[in-house]
Amino acid sequence: MSVAFTVEARIAKVDAARQVAYGVVLEPRTADNPDSQGDFYTADDVRDACWAFGDAVSKAEGFSDLMHDGTSRIGWPRESWIAPEDFTLGDQVVKAGSWVIGMYYPDPAIWGLVVKGELGAFSIGGTGTRIYEAA
């Protein structure tokens, strides 16, 4: 079954000098610890999503717009990687296998709002396939 999803990922850390905002897009979950909608995704699923995003970036489709306006291109990813082990990003504990993204926002005005926390999250939309597995 095709599923559309939106990830609300809080910006966990900002690199003020480089104007890069970091957030965790997805972290792997198990069937015993699903998300709020009962879905889980393995480390492989998260990695596949991360790589698929890399493919989109290679096609110039990885821009970030502002407040879902659909037209602006205010930023783009400078980092997108899978956490090799548990670590702390800002005040957030990141589990191994999580997909971390670092978005670069060059506009000083936009970046100022990010630093102030007024623009404090990534809203990431996508699609996936839900499959049902025996517990």
Added chain:
Amino acid sequence: MAQRLTGMVIDKVSLVDRGANGRPIAVLKRDEEGSMTDPIAQAIAKAGPEEAKVGVLAWLRKALGLGAAPVVKTATFAEVVAGQELSDALYDSWYTLQDVLWGAIYAYDEMGQALSIEAKTALVAQDLDEFKTYLLAQMASVTVAKGDLGSADQRAVAAIVRKVGKKISGPRLERLRAAAEALNSVLAEVADVVASEAADTAEEVEVDKAEMVAAMTEALEPISKRLEAIEKAKPVEKIEASAEGGEEDPITLDTVVDVVTKLADRLEAIENAGAVRKSLAGQDGGTEQVKKSKWAGIL
């Protein structure tokens, strides 16, 4: 049975003003079966299986009291633009609604405790009400704008009516006058052509010879009088006007031209012989030539 989400592809990244109420990561999903498993999400999506078959938008239509999706046929530019504007408004507001619903579903109080389901439900209801108000206002504005345009004929008439009574600027008035004069000139030329054609048609009518002679005589009477006056003043060699051709010959344009030409030759011969006066007083309207002595004006 566990639900696994796999094959995930990201197609949209947006920088937004807030996260899911302080949660580091929050994932909201929807599918065609409306299987949101969150209790509040389930409460929101409690719209019955028939609505779930056609997704969240269909449920929204029912929630907003819009009924079944109308069959829309967009034919004109204005209608297409209006539809696009409404679609954009729906698209943008949909994401905003999604954000605020998400915030309401996971709302926390000042102590960091999750709100009661009643409080969350109230927040969700308020958000939906406000969304409904906004969307209906957008639809109303688009509808009004479209209605204002009217049909093509109505728009044309309206354009003319808008121009009526407006003051015409000087340059534009001059251009209009010039255009009117040009048009009148063209009309005059056309009238001449029409008259000429009518005359040509008349020449093709059979004309009696006696009538033609009488008409010619009448027309040439002034010239004949002029000739007689000159001949009386100073006799000249009489130029006999000999009519060529028999009386029974048919009258043609060549005959008329020949007669007039001979009369003109006769007049010229008389005038050349006298060389005093070119015309009778009052007949040519010209200035009479007067010979003056070279001492005139001195003596």
